Amino acid sequence: MRLSLLYTYYNNKRLMDIQLQNWNSYPRELKEDVDIIVVDDGSDPPLEVPECDLNLTVFRILEDIPWNQPGGRNLAAKYAQTEWMLVTDLDMVLLPSSCKAITEKSWKPEVVYNLKRVRMSTLKFYKPHTGTCLITKDNYWSVGGYDEDFCGHYGYDDTLFKKQFPKKNKALYTGSDITILEYDKFYLGNEYKGRTAKVNRKLLREKGRNPEYPKNPLRFKYQVVSRFKLSNLNSSYSKVLAGQEEK
Numbered sequence: 001m002r003l004s005l006l007y008t009y010y011n012n013k014r015l016m017d018i019q020l021q022n023w024n025s026y027p028r029e030l031k032e033d034v035d036i037i038v039v040d041d042g043s044d045p046p047l048e049v050p051e052c053d054l055n056l057t058v059f060r061i062l063e064d065i066p067w068n069q070p071g072g073r074n075l076a077a078k079y080a081q082t083e084w085m086l087v088t089d090l091d092m093v094l095l096p097s098s099c100k101a102i103t104e105k106s107w108k109p110e111v112v113y114n115l116k117r118v119r120m121s122t123l124k125f126y127k128p129h130t131g132t133c134l135i136t137k138d139n140y141w142s143v144g145g146y147d148e149d150f151c152g153h154y155g156y157d158d159t160l161f162k163k164q165f166p167k168k169n170k171a172l173y174t175g176s177d178i179t180i181l182e183y184d185k186f187y188l189g190n191e192y193k194g195r196t197a198k199v200n201r202k203l204l205r206e207k208g209r210n211p212e213y214p215k216n217p218l219r220f221k222y223q224v225v226s227r228f229k230l231s232n233l234n235s236s237y238s239k240v241l242a243g244q245e246e247k
Helices: 013-024 069-079 096-104 137-142 157-163 198-209
Strands: 003-009 034-040 056-061 084-087 112-119 133-136 170-173 179-182 222-228
Touching (some): 013 034
Parallel strands (some): 112 179
Antiparallel strands (some): 112 133
């Protein structure tokens, strides 16, 4: 199967370079099955990706919205061209062997899959991260996507997204062939400091009392800043859409 990898980015070139190095290490036959979408959530300076031998699209959100990860994920999911998507964070690295195993397996489209994670510093297993899941595009939007009411403050957007799916439609994949490698906090940028989830914790309680699917996704302006295609490396496709507004 083909797979889209969805990432949001904010002011962390160090992790972005690690991801690019990892994606570029994929064998060509795997690269052909993988689309990568990165959403730059208003970084300063803006994210610039060098020409690469990947199917990679970079969006930029044009409005300064704090903690706009829910919006960034919705934007990436809207433009994904594959049935299956891996939604995850920039500090979660999907190594070639795990990516290949995902594309070669049969998955139930009605199920949201969590993946085991291994912390890089200890190489020990930890419980799945709430912000990572393997999911179909139709299933993602069946619950309205991520709730952008959580934008502006940190936390609990992943919790609500997962809560919207019935328990029978959630599963942890426990096979040893698929894990995701988590980079330690040492690699995280300054944007992660001083975060507090107090406001969104209260919002989650309110949403729990009045359950309804999120509404009005993509409440911001954005544009494509670069688009790379594996089959057209070194041709004029690179960054041809730079500066053209999508919304």
